[in-house]
Amino acid sequence: AQTVTQSQPEMSVQEAETVTLSCTYDTSESDYYLFWYKQPPSRQMILVIRQEAYKQQNATENRFSVNFQKAAKSFSLKISDSQLGDAAMYFCAYKNSGAGSYQLTFGKGTKLSVIP
Amino acid sequence: EAQVTQNPRYLITVTGKKLTVTCSQNMNHEYMSWYRQDPGLGLRQIYYSMNVEVTDKGDVPEGYKVSRKEKRNFPLILESPSPNQTSLYFCASSLLGLAGGEIYEQYFGPGTRLTVT
Numbered sequence: 001a002q003t004v005t006q007s008q009p010e011m012s013v014q015e016a017e018t019v020t021l022s023c024t025y026d027t028s029e030s031d032y033y034l035f036w037y038k039q040p041p042s043r044q045m046i047l048v049i050r051q052e053a054y055k056q057q058n059a060t061e062n063r064f065s066v067n068f069q070k071a072a073k074s075f076s077l078k079i080s081d082s083q084l085g086d087a088a089m090y091f092c093a094y095k096n097s098g099a100g101s102y103q104l105t106f107g108k109g110t111k112l113s114v115i116p
Numbered sequence: 117e118a119q120v121t122q123n124p125r126y127l128i129t130v131t132g133k134k135l136t137v138t139c140s141q142n143m144n145h146e147y148m149s150w151y152r153q154d155p156g157l158g159l160r161q162i163y164y165s166m167n168v169e170v171t172d173k174g175d176v177p178e179g180y181k182v183s184r185k186e187k188r189n190f191p192l193i194l195e196s197p198s199p200n201q202t203s204l205y206f207c208a209s210s211l212l213g214l215a216g217g218e219i220y221e222q223y224f225g226p227g228t229r230l231t232v233t
Contacts, residue, residue, distance in 0.1 A: 091159060104164075106151075106159040108157055
């Protein structure tokens with residue numbers, strides 16, 4: 001079974017600074033998907049960014065970007081120009097690709113605080 | 117408005133009293149899933165469904181049942197709830213890729229806070 005590890009239970013960042021959240025995963029598959037989800041205090045789960053393993057280019061979404069290192073099985077999230085609204089729990093998630101692969105595995109989450 | 121709804125949002129019940137948490141989506145998504153979220157454990161998948169009448173176990177299915185009789189609905193049933201099922205529950209839905217296996221963005225419901233005493 002695949003596992004997803006987020007080694008930083010909590011992190012903090014100064015407003016306008018950059019922060020990187022780490023995620024590693026364990027898989028024997030060569031093709032899969034990786035996701036970062038944000039959960040603000042409202043508890044709503046919001047997709048931040050998605051990466052297909054077959055794509056070498058790192059995904060970006062505005063101030064959010066990832067550093068995808070396939071060989072190292074690492075998928076870190078970089079938040080640039082941090083804003084107060086970025087304060088939330090962040091979850092890394094993994095999913096195999098291919099027909100019949102429907103299970104999604106989440107990490108335990110990293111709580112990000114943004115200091116004004 | 118495209119959304120996933122869950123009811124109830126909050127529920128306090130007693131051990132052994134059967135309950136159902138409903139989940140409904142209005143986006144014609146094939147894929148639906150239930151997760152539980154516990155402090156320090158993140159989200160763990162309970163059950164998922166790829167289409168009507170097709171369901172499968174996730175990582176923590178014990179003590180739960182699901183059904184998918186209609187595409188839009190995916191209720192979570194606790195036949196005999198126990199205190200260790202006290203948790204925050206999320207329902208989610210997604211389109212499936214044409215080749216199968218690909219889940220597009222998952223849309224999550226607002227969550228149901230369940231307390232079993």
